[in-house]
Amino acid sequence: MRISDIQRCEVRPGRLVEWTFSPATIAAAAALPPDPRPPAYIQESHIRTARSVREDGLFVPTWLGTAFDLPGRVDLDALEQALRGWTLRHETLRSGFRWAGEDMHRFTLDEDDVALDRTVVGDFNDTHALIRYLQDRFDTAADALGWPNLIYAAVVREDSTSVYMAFDHTNVDAYSLQRIPDEVHELYRAGVTGRPAGGVPAGSYVDFCEQERVNADGIDDTHAIVARWREFIGRCDGRLPEFPVDLGLRPGEVLPAQKLMCEPLVDADAAAVFEAHCRPYGGSLVGVLAATSLIVHELGGQPVYRTVVPFHTRLRSAWSDSVGWYVGGAPIEVPAARDFDGALATVRAELRANRALARIPLARVLRLLGADFRPTSPDMYSIISYVDARLTPGSADWPEKKAYGLLRVSYGDQLCAWVNRLHEGLWFACRYPDTDIAYRNVRRYVERLRDVITSVPAHEDLRMVESASV
Secondary structure (H helix, E strand, C coil), X not given: CEEECHHHCCXXXXXXXXXXXXXXXXXXXXXXXXXXXXXXXXXHHHXXXXXXXXXXXXXXXXXXXXXXXXXXXXXXHHHHHHHHHHHHHCHHHHEEEEEECCEEEEEECCHHHCCEEEEEEEEECCHHHHHHHHHHHHHHHCCCXXXXXXXXXXXXXXXXXXXXXXXXXXXXCHHHHHHXXXXXXXXXXXXXXXXXXXXXXXXXXXXXXXXXXXXXXXXXXCCHHHHHHHHHHHHCCCCCCCXXXXXXXCCCXXXXXXXXXXXXXXXXXXXXXXXXXXXXXXXXXXXXXXXXXXXXXXXXXXXXXXXXXXXXXXXXXXXXCCCCCCEEEEEXXXXXXXXXXXXXXXXXXXXXXXXXXXXXXXXXXXXXXXXXXXXXXXXXXXXEEEEECCCCCCHHHHHHHCCEEXXXXXXXXXXXXXXXXXXXXXXXXXXXXXXXXXXXXXHHHHHHXXXXXXXCCCCCCHHHHHHHHC
């Protein structure tokens, strides 16, 4: 899915309709006893970070969302039924947290207590006014420190309707967002035609949180994973890694505003050639990291590229269709290589040696290390992410449906980049501090990444590799 922000996802005028949890649903949640299933470490860390930054006097929206079109004149009753049915399918969306002193406790609604409240906001004839309204509304309704922390909206027109769905990050990751357009389309079509909705029940992210936490709490500070992180952080001067290129920031400055850069990187043919070249080393993820290691050495002169690589933690088939934040991180260290193939070999070895570290949440590791990582930024470290989204159901229709994954770009001092492989090629998106130096260096990074990808030689077995990967 193309990653964008609300400003660049083809918003068009129309009549705006919203759905939120009903007052009766909110009242039922307020009366619930605690759910003994704890938050995931990543959820707890996210919420504590949001609270810490808010206490420092800055409101930093961090919601994620999706946008997509439904063709023709919409049946709002059928769409409401589809949105409620989809919400009930994923338990985390009816679960939230309360503070008890410094402790967080979960509560979870029964399905029968979940109802959506529909509001017709009004007609918007000006696109910019609609964009401003949507962003401000999502900031409030999908706040990490509030509950409910999701909202659905539709911009209704005679020929099509654009659906927008925004969530606090505790409930969704990028993979979750990618599945939403197809799932909601299927439920909507079922409602319009009167046929039963298909699909099998999705695994509960709330159950996953409990299982992951039990596993994470089963290790102590003598565990090999903790020792590896201790060594890695020590070589990062006691911090988690930043992008090793000048972003125009100075120590002690207030958290800067960010900008988003998003654009096509290369077309489908170039992406296939790149994948074929990188396949013996593990594929395009390895290639993007290897290229990055070469580029940051050129731009910043660092002898070793250190980063935390995000990996999904959907290790059981029960979680494959589940909505939740299934992400862990693995540290890698890539010394400057003489050429691209040399960097590929090093990255492959690092990922093989360290990928298993992503199974233990980093927040648990930091707690065991005893380090005081009081967060002052929504991003604890810089990331470069790669996802091949072509096998996601409905992905071939994303351009026609104007489907986007949405980022809220607000404040932060890290560079976070995503490279997604789509049917039409590679798509690049990046959040970075809004400074002139950062813009110039991100622009240089993107152009050099494009150069590296398009410079790899084609292989004779390209068609075989490509057909095997699709």
